[in-house]
Amino acid sequence: MAEFQTAPAGASVGQKLLTWVDNRFPLTKLYNEHLGEYYAPKNLNIWYAFGALALLVLVMQILSGIFLTMHYKPDAAKAFESVEYIMRDVPWGWLVRYMHSTGASAFFIVVYLHMFRGLLYGSYRKPRELVWLFGCGIFLCMMAEGFFGYLLPWGQMSYWGAQVIVNLFSAVPFIGPDLSLLIRGDFVVGDATLNRFFAFHVIAVPLVLLGLVAAHIIALHEVGSNNPDGVEIKAHKDPKTGIALDGIPFQPYYTVHDIFIASVFLFIFSAVLFFAPEGGGYFLEANNFIEANPLKTPLHIAPVWYFTPFYSMLRATTDVMVNILAAILAVGGVLAILRGGFGAFGKIAVAVAAIVAIFLLKTFDAKFWGVVVMGGAVIVLFFLPWLDRSPARSIRYRPAWHRYLYIVFVILFFILGYLGTEPPSTGGNYVSQVGTLFYYGFFLLMPWWSRLGTFKPVPERIIFSAH
Amino acid sequence: MSDQKIDDGKRTWIIASGCVGAIGAGFVAVPFVSSFLPSERERAAGAPVEVDIGGIRPGEKLTVEWRGKPVWIVRRTPEQLASLPKLDPLLADPQSKRKPDELTPPYARNEDRSIKPEYLVVVGVCTHLGCSPSDKFAPGAQPSLPDDWAGGFLCPCHGSTFDMAGRVYKDKPAPDNLEVPPHVYLSDSRILIGEEKKA
Numbered sequence: 001m002a003e004f005q006t007a008p009a010g011a012s013v014g015q016k017l018l019t020w021v022d023n024r025f026p027l028t029k030l031y032n033e034h035l036g037e038y039y040a041p042k043n044l045n046i047w048y049a050f051g052a053l054a055l056l057v058l059v060m061q062i063l064s065g066i067f068l069t070m071h072y073k074p075d076a077a078k079a080f081e082s083v084e085y086i087m088r089d090v091p092w093g094w095l096v097r098y099m100h101s102t103g104a105s106a107f108f109i110v111v112y113l114h115m116f117r118g119l120l121y122g123s124y125r126k127p128r129e130l131v132w133l134f135g136c137g138i139f140l141c142m143m144a145e146g147f148f149g150y151l152l153p154w155g156q157m158s159y160w161g162a163q164v165i166v167n168l169f170s171a172v173p174f175i176g177p178d179l180s181l182l183i184r185g186d187f188v189v190g191d192a193t194l195n196r197f198f199a200f201h202v203i204a205v206p207l208v209l210l211g212l213v214a215a216h217i218i219a220l221h222e223v224g225s226n227n228p229d230g231v232e233i234k235a236h237k238d239p240k241t242g243i244a245l246d247g248i249p250f251q252p253y254y255t256v257h258d259i260f261i262a263s264v265f266l267f268i269f270s271a272v273l274f275f276a277p278e279g280g281g282y283f284l285e286a287n288n289f290i291e292a293n294p295l296k297t298p299l300h301i302a303p304v305w306y307f308t309p310f311y312s313m314l315r316a317t318t319d320v321m322v323n324i325l326a327a328i329l330a331v332g333g334v335l336a337i338l339r340g341g342f343g344a345f346g347k348i349a350v351a352v353a354a355i356v357a358i359f360l361l362k363t364f365d366a367k368f369w370g371v372v373v374m375g376g377a378v379i380v381l382f383f384l385p386w387l388d389r390s391p392a393r394s395i396r397y398r399p400a401w402h403r404y405l406y407i408v409f410v411i412l413f414f415i416l417g418y419l420g421t422e423p424p425s426t427g428g429n430y431v432s433q434v435g436t437l438f439y440y441g442f443f444l445l446m447p448w449w450s451r452l453g454t455f456k457p458v459p460e461r462i463i464f465s466a467h
Numbered sequence: 468m469s470d471q472k473i474d475d476g477k478r479t480w481i482i483a484s485g486c487v488g489a490i491g492a493g494f495v496a497v498p499f500v501s502s503f504l505p506s507e508r509e510r511a512a513g514a515p516v517e518v519d520i521g522g523i524r525p526g527e528k529l530t531v532e533w534r535g536k537p538v539w540i541v542r543r544t545p546e547q548l549a550s551l552p553k554l555d556p557l558l559a560d561p562q563s564k565r566k567p568d569e570l571t572p573p574y575a576r577n578e579d580r581s582i583k584p585e586y587l588v589v590v591g592v593c594t595h596l597g598c599s600p601s602d603k604f605a606p607g608a609q610p611s612l613p614d615d616w617a618g619g620f621l622c623p624c625h626g627s628t629f630d631m632a633g634r635v636y637k638d639k640p641a642p643d644n645l646e647v648p649p650h651v652y653l654s655d656s657r658i659l660i661g662e663e664k665k666a
Contacts, residue, residue: 160598164624167597182500186509188535196503295530295537295591297599299623315625319638365642367595423611424626 034221039247040254041227043464047121048225050114052258053265057107058213064100065202072152074198076191079154080291098277104146105283106269108306111139119384119406122393123226129385131223134216136382141209143378146306148201151194155288160301162197163189168314171368188294229462230393236461246462279305282421300423308420309413310374313439315424316432317370324433325369326358373436380443387443390450392458399453409442515661517653520586528602530591533660537591537599538648540658547604547631548584550617554630559637560644570594572663575647580632588650588658589633595641598624604631620645 007019022028032038071090073082086093115135118124124132151162166189170180185192224234224244233244248254278284282305287298303311333354337347361369392398395406412435419428419435516533523529523542530537555561563571563580574582581587591599600620608614611621612628620629625640633645649663 160624164596164598167595171596181505182503184505185503186505186535187513190509190535192505192509294535295532295599297601297623299601301598301624315640318640367640367642370640423623425611429626 034217035251035255036249038221038250039233039244040225040250041229041233041244041462042246042248043227043229043462044225044254044257045228046261047113047117047228048254049258049261050110050117053110053262054107054114055213056262056265057103057110058209061100061103061107062206064096064103065206067096068100069202074152074195076154076194076292079152079194083153095273098273101284102269102273102277102279104149105279105304105306106272107142108146110265111142112306115139115381116410120395121226121228122230122388122390122395124385125226125230125388125393126385127223128220128226131216131219132385133382134212134219136378137212138209138216139381140378141205141212143307144205145201145209146304148197148205150304151189151197152201153288154194154292156290156292156296156298157285157288157301159189159292159294160297161303162193164301165303166193168371168374171365171371173364173368176368190294226393227462228394229396229459231458231460231462233462246464302421305417305421308418309416310377310420312416312420312432313377313436314370314374315420316429316436317366317373318429319366321433321436322361322366322369324437326361328437329354329357329361373440377436377439380440384443384446387446388450389447390455392455394458397456397458399455401453402450405442405449409438412438513661515659517657517659519657521656523586525585526604528604531660533590533648538660539587539589539591541587541589541631542585543579543587543631547618548579550606551578551630551632554617554634557636558630558634559639559642561634563634563644565643570643570646572647572649578632580634580644580647582650582652586658587632588647588660589645590648592646593622593624593627593641594635594643594645595622595625595627595639598622600627600629600645603628 004023005019007016011019018028068086071082071086071093073079083097086097088094090096118132118135147162147165151158166180166183169183170176172179181187183193184190185196224247227233233246236245237243238245272279272283278286285302285304287301290298302308333350336350336354340347340350342350390398390402395403416432416435416439419432422428513534516531516538518529518531518540520529520540520542523540525542525544526547527542529540531540532538561578563576567573567576571580579587580589593600600622603609603612603616603621604618606616606618608616611626617630619631620633622628622641627639627641628636629641629645630636633647635641635644648660650658650660651663652658
């Protein structure tokens, strides 16, 4: 415990009050650790603003969400009506509601960009693995929030979207049907489902989310921010002060940056909020303005855009795709045995694992594997810190073709996202299958390809010139 | 701390009481998890539905709600019935042999999956992920369907197709044929869905 401090003689009331608080709560200490004496690299660029923007959007979502619960009724008979009531009768209710629904999309845009920044500059590499893992946890929580929240307006898309996703769980062998019953709480998506999704959306998941956000920031501030050069600024400290030479206090230097970027963001956000709150049918789908009807599936159902890349992968997993996966496993197994650098036991283990995996692939329905492929596409992100073996963290010092690979990855991710919003088609399905294979290849083969090529020399210290 | 001796006896008791506590917490979880299951009221709501099918004209479909799900009654035309056997090679399970206890009651395990060939009674819920397929009774080429389409149902969610007997086509996301609910004819024009014998 710290020594009891006394304010110097002639101190102002404010100083005295701060001393009083500091003796009882580490206010100054927290401020210094996270803002005033948190040294961030000097060369952070605009990509580094999306973390702060995500925090801003999180606050907006919580605030607007609280006000929505004051008028919303989680009851299958009243839910749709109460949302329309918010939209039409509650003073400024439309603004709060659109803020929340547009905010959800904004949250995902900002977080996808934030994650892509991590990919570009290797921000997940040692010692920042836990920062990345907590972040992936946040991403999972956001997906859960998006899914639970989308049922609440009780429109056609809400209903059928939930129906499809809950039925995904029934594809799990053996326990599936009971599991989906447990989630729905009824034999069909109904009042019980709506009520529990409300509980998850407004309290259970947000609590976990906030905890993870705190852990994400604490872990980040423990190890310090990465930077576009991907070099460790703590390697060069001022011998006297022990402060990184290339560091700069977060407050005021980056707070000012972030406030400016937040203002620009709010300009764009307000423009969407006031002029295109439904985002052309991508943020809020037209069918969701029709009340849920359990007897009639809309002619075209698609999840909200932020799920569609993964949804395309689900649709891509047909029987043919399962056969392709089995063939890839077989070839991969043979290659690993012939070329792999491990002993006899390792090779036997690879052979057994490959045979078991192929057997399982052919045993269970393609439907189940679709769920596995979709879930795996998110889970694989958790392993990124250990998949990337590149000698240079940042894309700046990696071979040029790595950059092209990233470009192809992004383009295919967009194409997958687009196809997920479209009705199923044979041609589209082939493209989704290629996209899915590329997505998995990108991550699972990363230990191999990330080491290949000629790397540029990584500088000792960051490249930065003050303007 | 390091120079202190570890009291093994105390440590054993700490571990033991920790384990007992964990088991207790496990038991406490049971009522909470169980509360997720359907309530008694929801279990009770599943009464059979009686439907008058006299008014359906050939080629038309009637949808009724049974246990919260849509049940379709389609009066098939002779042409539609005649096309069914020709499709067998294209179907995943033409003879309804998969999961017969869940999907197809004994009296519907035939080519047209019905008691009376004219009337198809199926639960209109795709066996893939539970969407309700839409009617595509008109044969011929149309969007999302093959050019030699013989008429049937198309699931809008993931593109599974079913023929006029609710049998699923090969290499589609849906693994199984549409479910035939237990049903019985009370008279020529009245059926009871949800029960197999006359009450």
